[in-house]
Amino acid sequence: MLRGMVQLVALLRSNGNPGCFASRQRHEKLYFLVTTYHIYTALQSDCHVTVTESKQHQLSPDSTSPIEILTLRVESINPAVRPFNISLNSADYTDFREKLRAPIRTSPNVVIHQTISELFLETFRAQVELNQRYKLPSGQEVEPCIGCMQVPASTKLVRLCQTTGMDNESECQQCFCRPMWCLFCLGRWFASRQDQQRLETWLSSKVPCPTCRAKFCILDVCMVH
């Protein structure tokens, strides 16, 4: 029955949902495999699809790649078709939207991060919030971020990873730069230095300070206060 369909989503680990499929066939049916035992079908031309929720799965330095799961509500104008929900990895969302012959609406409160770099920035921010804060020496003023010039430079690199016992063989080096970058610009820099094919290494990798090139890891990024 599923032959000839385009598989859009691999197995979703988080909720045991086997995935969903959309058909490219002439009859324009839309198939969603929602549970192991049920296949929900609806005509694409009759469908209203709405993204109702986006859930991020926060990560720690020793877990794998960041993941965002979207919940899509499928409603048909045909009263015989009961509404149903499907789960979709946001990395597959663009592909799914292109193949679907029905518009997708997004609930006003839902933000879809879509690109893996954007998604990573959220994880980066959440991780840095857990780190120790850096107290600016008295008399020192916070300057604007030299990356965007829009917001104050809010980060300082302090070699903390060894003291936290996360990495005794750390190759990180102490950076002596004053706070120069905002968290967003530093996170973008961090993401841009990663191997785009190996997401599982992102959080644990070391990258050079954008100014002095001293190596740092995510545990060394401190928010300035």
Ligand SMILES: [Zn+2]
């Ligand atoms: Zn900035």
Ligand SMILES: [Zn+2]
């Ligand atoms: Zn530096």
Ligand SMILES: [Zn+2]
């Ligand atoms: Zn480090």
